Amino acid sequence: MLDDFLVRATLAGIGVAIAAAPLGCFVVWRRMAYFGDATAHAAVLGVALSLAFSLSIFTGVLTIALLVALLVSSLNGRNLAVDTMLGVISHSALALGLVAVSLLEGVRIDLMAYLFGDILAVGRADLSIIWLGALTVLGLSLWRWQALLTSTLNTDLAHASGLNPKAEQMVLTICLALVVAVAMKVVGALLIGAMLIIPAAAARPVARTPEMMAVLAAAIGALSAVLGLQVSILYDTPAGPSIVCIAAFIFALTQGVAGFRQA
Amino acid sequence: MPLLQAHMSLIKAKGLSVILGRHKALEHVDMTVEPGEIITVVGPNGSGKTTLLRSLIGAISPSAGTVERRAGLRIGYVPQGLSIDPTLPITVERFLSLPVRRAASDVDAALAQANVTGLRRKQMSGLSGGQFQRVLLARALLEKPHLLILDEPTTGLDQPGSAGFYRQIEDLRQDTGCAVLMVSHELHVVMSASDRVICLNGHVCCHGAPDVVASAPEYRALFGSGTGGALALYRHDHDHHHHHHEHDHA
Numbered sequence: 001m002l003d004d005f006l007v008r009a010t011l012a013g014i015g016v017a018i019a020a021a022p023l024g025c026f027v028v029w030r031r032m033a034y035f036g037d038a039t040a041h042a043a044v045l046g047v048a049l050s051l052a053f054s055l056s057i058f059t060g061v062l063t064i065a066l067l068v069a070l071l072v073s074s075l076n077g078r079n080l081a082v083d084t085m086l087g088v089i090s091h092s093a094l095a096l097g098l099v100a101v102s103l104l105e106g107v108r109i110d111l112m113a114y115l116f117g118d119i120l121a122v123g124r125a126d127l128s129i130i131w132l133g134a135l136t137v138l139g140l141s142l143w144r145w146q147a148l149l150t151s152t153l154n155t156d157l158a159h160a161s162g163l164n165p166k167a168e169q170m171v172l173t174i175c176l177a178l179v180v181a182v183a184m185k186v187v188g189a190l191l192i193g194a195m196l197i198i199p200a201a202a203a204r205p206v207a208r209t210p211e212m213m214a215v216l217a218a219a220i221g222a223l224s225a226v227l228g229l230q231v232s233i234l235y236d237t238p239a240g241p242s243i244v245c246i247a248a249f250i251f252a253l254t255q256g257v258a259g260f261r262q263a
Numbered sequence: 264m265p266l267l268q269a270h271m272s273l274i275k276a277k278g279l280s281v282i283l284g285r286h287k288a289l290e291h292v293d294m295t296v297e298p299g300e301i302i303t304v305v306g307p308n309g310s311g312k313t314t315l316l317r318s319l320i321g322a323i324s325p326s327a328g329t330v331e332r333r334a335g336l337r338i339g340y341v342p343q344g345l346s347i348d349p350t351l352p353i354t355v356e357r358f359l360s361l362p363v364r365r366a367a368s369d370v371d372a373a374l375a376q377a378n379v380t381g382l383r384r385k386q387m388s389g390l391s392g393g394q395f396q397r398v399l400l401a402r403a404l405l406e407k408p409h410l411l412i413l414d415e416p417t418t419g420l421d422q423p424g425s426a427g428f429y430r431q432i433e434d435l436r437q438d439t440g441c442a443v444l445m446v447s448h449e450l451h452v453v454m455s456a457s458d459r460v461i462c463l464n465g466h467v468c469c470h471g472a473p474d475v476v477a478s479a480p481e482y483r484a485l486f487g488s489g490t491g492g493a494l495a496l497y498r499h500d501h502d503h504h505h506h507h508h509e510h511d512h513a
Contacts, residue, residue: 029351030348153358153361163362207352210357
């Protein structure tokens with residue numbers, strides 16, 4: 001079954017959707033959209049690092065993503081607003097990555113594959129890394145779920161209950177780096193942010209509890225991956241962007257349903 | 264040594280100083296909370312009231328001095344102006360099960376104790392200001408607290424609403440024996456419901472029994488002498504209430 005590239009691609013897409021869903025909800029609830037983008041964009045720098053030091057792409061991207069995620073989560077906007085700082089880091093990291101990749105001698109790489117993903121080329125090894133990463137993120141977020149949710153609602157409530165919101169923030173930071181590393185192959189550095197935000201945002205109007213929102217986000221993400229791949233094969237469109245387009249379409253649908261209900 | 268522990272202070276702050284940015288928010292504050300007492304912290308805006316509470320729960324680390332919490336101390340905390348991001352869907356019963364999962368019967372009991380039954384399945388975003396504050400109180404009560412800490416818990420309530428809220432805090436102290444530490448602007452309502460009042464303005468200006476504080480020159484310098492009359496008026500009301508304890512619970 002895994003011999004079929006489409007089956008591998010579909011399984012990879014579903015794996016990323018499952019990893020991105022709970023984290024994406026926290027990114028939405030905590031208004032960290034820029035934080036996700038900054039970390040994802042820095043992944044291109046990770047690619048350059050991997051090629052320069054002959055590491056696996058996964059290792060290089062994970063390392064850089066973790067470093068940038070730690071950097072941006074320690075920002076507290078002393079002189080500039082946090083969103084400005086994140087904008088600076090996000091785009092500088094992307095530019096630096098693109099320059100670094102071009103400087104590598106004797107290496108010709110398909111930059112498009114790293115910017116927009118190369119899901120149809122997912123091999124068995126990629127697949128196992130993606131699912132290992134996805135299950136780790138899922139396990140971490142399930143384990144810390146109650147504490148993460150409390151800290152997200154209000155850090156003082158968390159403190160009063162004896163929790164440490166900074167430690168919970170660290171869990172999210174690590175999860176974010178993991179998601180970036182596993183999603184790189186599937187949707188590419190530029191669209192990882194979309195896989196985090198759009199399914200979660202699409203789930204919001206139809207969810208009554210945080211858990212329901214996370215589960216729905218995973219379902220919407222997975223559905224987007226399956227349908228996006230079919231569309232991509234059928235119309236010969238790029239796979240990663242097609243997946244994101246389907247997610248955006250579902251987002252528009254649920255927003256419409258919510259608007260209709262209110263009217 | 265559980266016997267000995269029963270006589271220990273719940274929280275003891277010694278020489279507590281906090282610097283926020285470049286601003287000295289608290290300077291050398293000494294205070295203790297004993298089991299079962301109601302303490303109110305009053306003071307003008309920016310006098311460090313919220314900073315004091317947040318330091319006591321461990322959300323802010325002091326730049327000098329210490330905060331000692333009794334081992335195993337359970338705190339029920341009602342923060343000031345909690346707002347839930349509209350992107351986060353959450354029902355009342357789900358909110359009450361954070362960070363510890365609670366049985367449905369406990370949730371119902373806490374809602375009843377906070378005088379808001381029947382809200383379990385409502386969205387937090389759909390509650391009125393008064394209901395929201397009482398749900399926060401219910402959540403604090405679920406911790407089975409030794410100490411209830413309330414930061415301006417009646418923000419957004421009208422005068423009868425907040426008077427009712429504070430009467431209920433007193434009843435809760437009676438029923439559960441927990442100590443209460445609260446910050447309030449409503450001096451005349453709050454002060455006579457308290458055993459002790461701490462008047463704060465970056466440092467402790469004065470403290471003691473409500474009538475002692477109300478007549479202290481430091482207090483009058485901050486708030487004027489106008490509240491003295493209201494205090495007496497309220498105290499009368501308040502004594503009266505205790506004789507008819509049951510009526511309010513219908």
